[in-house]
Amino acid sequence: MLSHEAQANNNLKVIFIPLSSKSHMMPLVDMARLFSMHGVDTTIVATADNAEIFQKSIDRDFSHGQSIKTHVLEFPTEQVKLPVGNETNTDTPRNLTPKIHEDFVIVQKQIENYLLGLGELEVDCIVSDLCYHGTAEAATKLGIRRIVFTPASVISRCAELWFEQHTAHTEVESDSNKFTIVGFPHKLEMTRSQLPCWMRKPTMFGRIMKVLNDSSRRSYGAVFNSFHSLEGAYEEHYKNAFGTKCWSLGPVSSWVNQDVSDKAERGHKKVEEEEDEDGDLFKWLNSKKENSVIYVCFGSVNKLSTSQLIEIAHALEASSHDFIWVVRKNNDKEGEDEGFMEEFEKRVKESNKGYLIWGWAPQLLILENKAIGAIVTHCGWSTATESINIGLPMVTWPLFADQFFNEKMLVDVLKIGVSVGAKEWRNYDEFGSEVVKRNEIEKAIRLVMENGKEAEEMRLRAKSLSDDAKKAILVGGSSHANLTLLIEELKSLKLQRLNANKPN
Numbered sequence: 379m380l381s382h383e384a385q386a387n388n389n390l391k392v393i394f395i396p397l398s399s400k401s402h403m404m405p406l407v408d409m410a411r412l413f414s415m416h417g418v419d420t421t422i423v424a425t426a427d428n429a430e431i432f433q434k435s436i437d438r439d440f441s442h443g444q445s446i447k448t449h450v451l452e453f454p455t456e457q458v459k460l461p462v463g464n465e466t467n468t469d470t471p472r473n474l475t476p477k478i479h480e481d482f483v484i485v486q487k488q489i490e491n492y493l494l495g496l497g498e499l500e501v502d503c504i505v506s507d508l509c510y511h512g513t514a515e516a517a518t519k520l521g522i523r524r525i526v527f528t529p530a531s532v533i534s535r536c537a538e539l540w541f542e543q544h545t546a547h548t549e550v551e552s553d554s555n556k557f558t559i560v561g562f563p564h565k566l567e568m569t570r571s572q573l574p575c576w577m578r579k580p581t582m583f584g585r586i587m588k589v590l591n592d593s594s595r596r597s598y599g600a601v602f603n604s605f606h607s608l609e610g611a612y613e614e615h616y617k618n619a620f621g622t623k624c625w626s627l628g629p630v631s632s633w634v635n636q637d638v639s640d641k642a643e644r645g646h647k648k649v650e651e652e653e654d655e656d657g658d659l660f661k662w663l664n665s666k667k668e669n670s671v672i673y674v675c676f677g678s679v680n681k682l683s684t685s686q687l688i689e690i691a692h693a694l695e696a697s698s699h700d701f702i703w704v705v706r707k708n709n710d711k712e713g714e715d716e717g718f719m720e721e722f723e724k725r726v727k728e729s730n731k732g733y734l735i736w737g738w739a740p741q742l743l744i745l746e747n748k749a750i751g752a753i754v755t756h757c758g759w760s761t762a763t764e765s766i767n768i769g770l771p772m773v774t775w776p777l778f779a780d781q782f783f784n785e786k787m788l789v790d791v792l793k794i795g796v797s798v799g800a801k802e803w804r805n806y807d808e809f810g811s812e813v814v815k816r817n818e819i820e821k822a823i824r825l826v827m828e829n830g831k832e833a834e835e836m837r838l839r840a841k842s843l844s845d846d847a848k849k850a851i852l853v854g855g856s857s858h859a860n861l862t863l864l865i866e867e868l869k870s871l872k873l874q875r876l877n878a879n880k881p882n
């Protein structure tokens with residue numbers, strides 16, 4: 379049954395447009411479900427292949443009385459470059475990644491055509507991924523507002539503009555010299571090698587980012603998977619820097635994925651045999667002592683070079699802690715390891731020390747298991763917020779996208795993480811040249827997992843932030859209040875629009 383508040387919100391129609399990439403799609407689908415939980419009439423636009431990833435949750439929400447549906451976008455198979463079923467870059471072979479960009483243009487056009495074909499009463503607001511910049515113009519033509527979504531942290535979006543306007547990073551002598559980001563709420567030091575390539579020198583991607591940032595500035599505001607105690611200072615900074623509104627509505631995954639099925643299936647089209655695999659995994663995990671296992675995962679898209687996998691394997695074996703490691707299959711030529719990983723898996727299985735997941739892990743269920751004591755993470759923002767929600771300290775190992783900025787937040791500002799000392803930013807589909815050595819990885823793991831004073835204090839801070847995360851989504855909490863205000867604001871904008879369009 380919908381609450382009275384939810385019933386009153388029912389007339390507001392919001393369309394959500396996630397990007398065809400799991401890490402962008404999952405938190406925006408969570409947000410769409412959040413709006414519908416609060417009574418907003420919600421439509422998610424996706425291609426059939428992408429819709430399959432989240433449709434079961436939408437069907438469950440619908441069966442609970444929520445007004446939520448998916449609009450399946452026609453994927454013009456005769457025009458697109460990728461084989462059908464490869465629309466998300468998680469599963470797309472590396473040699474096909476350039477095609478994702480070509481297909482993106484086609485899909486963006488389909489989205490715009492769909493939006494522009496809608497009638498006045500069919501949509502009141504568009505919440506679309508940062509990458510679909512064309513939706514800003516479509517919203518203007520429809521006389522409605524576009525709100526921009528990015529799965530990134532607020533701090534990293536603030537940094538995006540900072541590097542457009544400042545030159546401190548170009549003035550240091552080398553890529554490894556530190557410079558300071560001035561004017562931020564905290565004093566942050568970085569090196570040039572940790573910056574995304576488009577911030578270091580002009581690139582084609584930099585020109586694209588400029589287009590996306592300009593379209594953010596032309597949007598009504600931005601929604602983030604964050605919360606006030608986590609990034610409040612940067613919310614204010616964002617509003618000033620972009621000159622738009624901004625609402626933190628997180629952590630979204632714990633807010634909407636309260637059902638075990640939602641948690642187990644999030645981000646993955648499960649096939650039947652995998653149910654058994656998950657059964658084995660949780661049998662193993664449940665046999666372990668509280669806080670005794672470290673969870674190692676580098677997100678939904680990353681692949682690591684074979685030499686890096688070998689260093690991680692040695693570090694995990696040498697550390698005295700049990701572990702779960704989510705390993706992506708390395709299908710490239712560089713992936714030849716002469717049976718190393720197979721041997722390693724066999725050994726750690728026999729000794730009952732480790733559990734390898736080859737592919738997709740039910741991360742939300744793993745993180746909340748009592749046996750997990752900490753996480754080794756690439757600092758992807760969704761994983762960061764999911765771990766913060768549970769109160770896990772982290773070993774931080776940023777690789778690409780906004781991850782080096784997120785590491786600054788986790789290690790330097792919040793002091794809930796220990797860095798492995800990664801120095802080199804690379805693209806998500808590249809291995810990069812840096813190989814973090816086994817002793818560095820092992821040292822960081824020991825520091826977060828063992829009982830030293832530093833680890834103890836880190837755990838207390840992580841626990842306190844977890845309490846804040848949980849309060850943020852309750853009535854009276856900051857994210858709950860932001861969502862309520864945003865819905866009210868959109869309802870009043872709708873009324874204004876309809877009144878203005880009324881014939882005299």
Ligand code: UDP
Nearest residue numbers: 401677678679737738739741758759760761
């Ligand atoms: N995830 C998962 N299973 C996996 C890998 C990732 O459920 O095996 C989820 C994880 O819970 C998170 C998202 O995928 O919600 C990854 O997003 P993040 O921003 O952390 O990293 P990215 O994928 O963007 O690198």
